[in-house]
Amino acid sequence: MTIDRESETPDTLGGVGELAALKRIFPRLPSAAAELIGPGDDSAVLATPDKRVVITTDMMIHGPDFRMAWSSPYDLGWKAAATNLSDVAAMGAVPTGLVVAIAAPNDTPVSSLEAIADGLREGCESLAPGSGVIGGDLSVSTVLTIVITAFGDLEGRAPVLRSGARVGDVIAVSGTLGLAAEGLRLLFTEGVVDGEPDAAAAATLATQHPDAIAAQLRPAPPIADGKAAALGGATSMLDLSDGLAIDARRIATASGVGLDLSSEAVGGRVQLDGGEDHSLLATFPEGATLPAGFRAIGRVVEGEGLLVDGVAYTERGGWDPYAGWDGAAG
């Protein structure tokens, strides 16, 4: 048999190499309005007219963070953008730029990288218009790994921290509660065949529960509401990544107060414990008009930790990557 090197290495990263892959990915990436020097030099240069820049970084790793049978490459690009943009928004900032580091197996089709770029582009354009990718790194690993660092502009405002909640403040949220976790629960229970993640089962699920599956695989957090909250006088804010219970406790601890949630306003357990909504949890001064998008769900009280209807809520809930991952990928 004649060895045909071309057909041995079809259109994969290992087949075409780093430079050829980058040439196909670059044109698909969104450009940033604040980009002064973009990809192609040793570093990028981003405009920061405010003399400060908001910076956050987050990894998405095949196995603990996503399954290939459930998430398309497009979904991965979108979600990586969304989760990082949300951390910028949670400071009251407007997202401006991202750098993207991707390590992928040698046999990854270049088309998968193109689809990740498409998801990044449409995620940025849809959730944070004007933001874009200003640089990155492409490398090889046996585990598909996407690492985004995102940047934002405070436009002269003070950053909204976790530590500013005051007794009497209204607790409010913009975005879904528990919907992304409901999507994940559905995928793990009904998106499997013989216990293994299954693409066809997930596709069926997505037609039956489009909102929950989309909230998990292609979230659309309320990025613009971060700036709106800051302009509306928010005293504290964060992005709900690990669930309302855990994240509300973070504001309580940082601010030295208690957060008392209304069970009627919140809903049930999945709304309290479910992670990955990337909704914005904020506190506003008593009597303030809540910005459009925010709804009141409780009150800041004296004391510490989380309460529900005035009673301490101490259940753990939430996600720790080391305790929470059983090692499966798929």
Next chain:
Amino acid sequence: MTIDRESETPDTLGGVGELAALKRIFPRLPSAAAELIGPGDDSAVLATPDKRVVITTDMMIHGPDFRMAWSSPYDLGWKAAATNLSDVAAMGAVPTGLVVAIAAPNDTPVSSLEAIADGLREGCESLAPGSGVIGGDLSVSTVLTIVITAFGDLEGRAPVLRSGARVGDVIAVSGTLGLAAEGLRLLFTEGVVDGEPDAAAAATLATQHPDAIAAQLRPAPPIADGKAAALGGATSMLDLSDGLAIDARRIATASGVGLDLSSEAVGGRVQLDGGEDHSLLATFPEGATLPAGFRAIGRVVEGEGLLVDGVAYTERGGWDPYAGWDGAAG
């Protein structure tokens, strides 16, 4: 046999969990003079008095980028800092901050993470005093992965790009040429037992060839010379990551000129093709006084690509992560 859960999960990431690990890592990280808001909120905030920020990102992945038998965790932290700081310096900027994303296997000792933090701290303090870690992310993966995004201040200067070399300019370099590659060659030939990376063999090598092994495992690129080059009028600059031949061609292509190197000034093949020196290659106007640290190695000429002693040099050389990695780790 009684199952002792404590001894099953000794002092590893999986045993102590994310939060406890972070509590031990944070105090070891260097703080940045330009940090306005540090780790602990959704995002960090970095001062950028220049109204611009220089940004670069780079991944280090177990297997293609390092071997655990050769690199200590401390070395990994140091090298991750050094390579990213160098990309900031190559723009003529002063490094200010870094964010660090690390994904590690569940069974990674927490002490390894502490040693990575120690390497990051001492690397920053030694190579770029005032710079520090302002944020990060810690997650789980079967492949140890370190991703740094680094930031720099142009202090009112124009960034030094790859595209500014002009015919007649002097080509100069600060730092070693080929020494890191010589270290890697020694490790692959003499730092192995039965073809596998071996810690004891590498330790012996390090006593015999301290400079070459250090250049590979714990590089000390001339970070401050980036600013010095910019102040000295450098017309183009980059960081020598893939070898002098490949990187000189990048300046030639970006600037639309030819780069003619002197074989006498450069040395031999390993100096031309050897990567990972993270030395600074720059061009300066004819007659300019080269900043201390830089030595002349050639001249910018009309034409294109790379020449050596006036003759076109077209050999490929260098490193592509997809073509260059055989899949081994160790």
